[in-house]
Amino acid sequence: MAMKRRTFVGAIAAAAILPAVAVRAQAPAKARVVVIGGGFGGTTAAKFLRLEDPGIAVTLVEPKAEFHTCPASNYVIGGFRKLADIVQDYSALAGRHGVRHVREAAVAIDPASKTVRLSGGQTLAYDKLVLSPGVDMRWGDIEGYDEAASATMPHAWHAGPQTALLRRQLEAMPDGGVVALSIPGLPYRCPPGPYERISLIAHYLKMAKPRSKILALDGKDAFSKQALFQDGWAELYKDMIEWVPLGQDGKIVEVVPGEMTLVSEFGQRHKAAVANVIPPQFAGNIARESGLADKAGQFEGWCPIDPFTFESTLAKDVYVIGDAANGGVMPKSGFSASSEAKAVARHIASLVAGRTPDLPVYINTCYSLVAPDYGISVADVFRPTKDGIVATPGAGGLSPRHPPDAAAFRHHEAEYAYGWYASMSQDIWG
Amino acid sequence: MNALACIAACLTVLLAVAGPAAAQSLAPTTGHTLAATCTSCHGPGGRSPGAMPSINGRSEAEIAKTMHEFKDDSRPATVMNRHAKGFSDGEIAAIAKEVASWR
Numbered sequence: 001m002a003m004k005r006r007t008f009v010g011a012i013a014a015a016a017i018l019p020a021v022a023v024r025a026q027a028p029a030k031a032r033v034v035v036i037g038g039g040f041g042g043t044t045a046a047k048f049l050r051l052e053d054p055g056i057a058v059t060l061v062e063p064k065a066e067f068h069t070c071p072a073s074n075y076v077i078g079g080f081r082k083l084a085d086i087v088q089d090y091s092a093l094a095g096r097h098g099v100r101h102v103r104e105a106a107v108a109i110d111p112a113s114k115t116v117r118l119s120g121g122q123t124l125a126y127d128k129l130v131l132s133p134g135v136d137m138r139w140g141d142i143e144g145y146d147e148a149a150s151a152t153m154p155h156a157w158h159a160g161p162q163t164a165l166l167r168r169q170l171e172a173m174p175d176g177g178v179v180a181l182s183i184p185g186l187p188y189r190c191p192p193g194p195y196e197r198i199s200l201i202a203h204y205l206k207m208a209k210p211r212s213k214i215l216a217l218d219g220k221d222a223f224s225k226q227a228l229f230q231d232g233w234a235e236l237y238k239d240m241i242e243w244v245p246l247g248q249d250g251k252i253v254e255v256v257p258g259e260m261t262l263v264s265e266f267g268q269r270h271k272a273a274v275a276n277v278i279p280p281q282f283a284g285n286i287a288r289e290s291g292l293a294d295k296a297g298q299f300e301g302w303c304p305i306d307p308f309t310f311e312s313t314l315a316k317d318v319y320v321i322g323d324a325a326n327g328g329v330m331p332k333s334g335f336s337a338s339s340e341a342k343a344v345a346r347h348i349a350s351l352v353a354g355r356t357p358d359l360p361v362y363i364n365t366c367y368s369l370v371a372p373d374y375g376i377s378v379a380d381v382f383r384p385t386k387d388g389i390v391a392t393p394g395a396g397g398l399s400p401r402h403p404p405d406a407a408a409f410r411h412h413e414a415e416y417a418y419g420w421y422a423s424m425s426q427d428i429w430g
Numbered sequence: 431m432n433a434l435a436c437i438a439a440c441l442t443v444l445l446a447v448a449g450p451a452a453a454q455s456l457a458p459t460t461g462h463t464l465a466a467t468c469t470s471c472h473g474p475g476g477r478s479p480g481a482m483p484s485i486n487g488r489s490e491a492e493i494a495k496t497m498h499e500f501k502d503d504s505r506p507a508t509v510m511n512r513h514a515k516g517f518s519d520g521e522i523a524a525i526a527k528e529v530a531s532w533r
């Protein structure tokens with residue numbers, strides 16, 4: 001009874017701030033879907049729900065008016081793109097696709113009453129909720145690394161001001177300085193991202209500050225596309241890059257921002273001119289605080305999902321996609337998030353239409369630049385099984401290590417990396 | 431209809447259709463679902479705004495043939511061979527039909 005009353009109150013509040021779509025539409029909405037987070041997963045979900053069925057009322061909850069993509073943010077750090085080149089906005093989503101964009105943050109989700117409370121105090125009621133809040137940083141996991149420390153030692157793992165800060169620091173540092181990176185163990189957003197960043201910082205230093213060094217301190221012993229990256233580093237940057245794996249005391253456990261010092265597990269102190277600390281992460285706060293993430297175990301802090309639907313295994317009618325979800329072997333990428341979103345949009349639209357939903361397929365391709373004209377990739381076609389998501393055997397994998405005309409191959413893949421960014425921008429925000 | 435009445439009606443509809451999802455309760459993967467993956471690279475409707483080739487406006491037969499050539503490595507590729515190998519012959523047929531229908 002109490003729950004029913006809450007739903008009712010929520011519905012009134014929702015109606016108060018939500019009438020645009022419902023009233024403007026010819027027919028009453030067939031269902032109300034609320035999407036939290038206007039990044040790669042959420043924006044795709046909102047747009048594709050409307051493409052699937054314009055009868056579904058879709059509300060996107062995202063405080064920002066503009067979104068800086070992490071993809072291509074390493075190009076800004078490397079100095080060959082501007083921050084303005086990686087901005088997306090929501091004008092097409094609202095104008096062309098009829099998605100209602102509420103510029104507030106979600107502060108609480110109540111799966112029992114099927115409502116979302118917003119930062120402005122209102123409540124939205126939903127029939128289905130899609131949650132794609134990305135990651136938040138585990139502040140304090142590395143001793144001394146909190147939000148304040150990131151103003152001195154940027155993570156630049158959310159794009160925007162942090163990206164600009166790291167770029168400015170690289171421009172300001174003297175030739176001959178050490179750029180130190182601290183890289184976490186898995187799982188984290190974008191497994192190859194740190195190594196693309198190392199590459200593109202090296203590209204900049206090689207031209208502008210050739211006596212400088214990059215010290216990459218890693219919390220693991222192996223990484224995504226490792227052989228391809230290391231081949232490229234040897235070819236392009238010689239001994240500018242030193243990568244220190246976990247087994248050689250690479251894991252950073254403490255930072256002292258005032259002294260620009262990073263401290264390893266076994267007490268080595270590394271002093272740096274620029275320190276890019278990428279801390280361990282977990283599902284965005286809203287997901288964890290609403291009880292949608294595992295509270296213990298190997299995937300503590302990430303949201304468990306049904307591999308066939310991405311519906312939360314902890315709450316009915318809540319679909320968690322993107323980095324926040326534990327997608328098993330699917331890497332936490334923008335491409336994955338968008339692919340998951342399309343599948344979820346299709347699934348929800350099928351349920352609303354009274355159709356049996358079809359089995360999904362998910363794909364991913366992560367392009368990385370080792371230099372502006374040197375690209376590599378990893379690709380996979382994923383399928384859900386009752387034991388989790390699996391990569392289709394015999395398909396996918398890495399760019400070849402020794403293609404017949406290697407220079408041309410790497411050049412083509414760099415062009416396709418830029419091409420992917422252009423297409424993806426249209427596919428998601430267009 | 432006012433918003434509240436709509437909300438009540440919607441809830442009834444959803445409660446009726448929602449149910450647990452499992453492999454056996456789902457229909458076979460459609461061409462629509464398979465081809466939705468292509469636009470991340472080839473652009474909406476297969477119209478690429480950048481360096482990726484556009485695949486809009488091609489016949490079903492041409493798309494199917496090209497996908498098979500990628501799948502058996504008889505056509506040079508950087509990435510399409512790795513993707514095409516992930517689809518069965520039946521799925522390639524369904525993809526070709528769907529992509530050829532894009533306007």
Ligand SMILES: Cc1cc2nc3c(=O)[nH]c(=O)nc-3n(C[C@H](O)[C@H](O)[C@H](O)COP(=O)(O)OP(=O)(O)OC[C@H]3O[C@@H](n4cnc5c(N)ncnc54)[C@H](O)[C@@H]3O)c2cc1C
Pocket residue numbers: 036037038039040041042061062063064067069070071072073074104105106107132133134135156157158189190193194197284285286321322323324332333334335336337365366367368
């Ligand atoms: C340096 C770097 C390079 C990368 N390069 C690539 C690449 O080349 N290719 C690739 O595919 N991926 C890449 N990625 C990974 C990619 O950025 C992420 O995987 C992707 O952004 C995940 O999408 P998402 O929807 O889960 O989260 P996001 O895209 O981060 O979106 C989350 C959104 O949710 C909003 N939000 C959070 N909490 C709330 C709340 N309470 N209420 C309302 N809104 C909220 C946030 O404001 C944000 O806009 C890269 C990442 C990094 C860091």
